[in-house]
Amino acid sequence: MSKQVPFETTLAVRDTCLCLHVQRAARALARRFDLALRPVGLTNGQFSLLMALNRPEPPPIGPVAHLLAMDRTTLTAALKPLEREGLVAVETDPTDRRSRRLRLTEKGEALLASALPIWRDTHAALEQGMPALDAEGLRGALRALS
Numbered sequence: 001m002s003k004q005v006p007f008e009t010t011l012a013v014r015d016t017c018l019c020l021h022v023q024r025a026a027r028a029l030a031r032r033f034d035l036a037l038r039p040v041g042l043t044n045g046q047f048s049l050l051m052a053l054n055r056p057e058p059p060p061i062g063p064v065a066h067l068l069a070m071d072r073t074t075l076t077a078a079l080k081p082l083e084r085e086g087l088v089a090v091e092t093d094p095t096d097r098r099s100r101r102l103r104l105t106e107k108g109e110a111l112l113a114s115a116l117p118i119w120r121d122t123h124a125a126l127e128q129g130m131p132a133l134d135a136e137g138l139r140g141a142l143r144a145l146s
């Protein structure tokens with residue numbers, strides 16, 4: 001039985017695949033922020049979702065899903081535990097009864113405010129721990145990819 005893809009190709013993909021490296025980095029960052037945010041009872045994904053709802057007016061589901069690069073079904077599932085905890089309210093859009101708007105509750109705003117210093121400290125430590133990292137350049141490159 002011969003191999004159609006040589007092992008050297010596997011090594012080359014391992015070493016050069018942008019998708020693989022971004023996925024690995026994303027998982028490592030997610031674990032780091034999950035650990036940091038654990039004392040306030042949030043995951044990094046929940047923090048990002050709450051932050052995405054921190055707007056002057058409650059946003060519709062579509063723009064939030066777009067910002068978080070989620071489909072609407074995944075976003076709806078992610079909202080359920082936050083809604084049960086009383087952190088988020090899903091309300092009927094007053095201008096279109098078929099649409100829903102997402103609002104942080106007072107409890108959600110308070111939790112987000114308590115989580116923000118943790119996020120800032122973790123983020124600063126991450127950037128300070130990698131002095132050779134061009135963080136702005138990386139953010140720009142990642143925005144271009146997304």
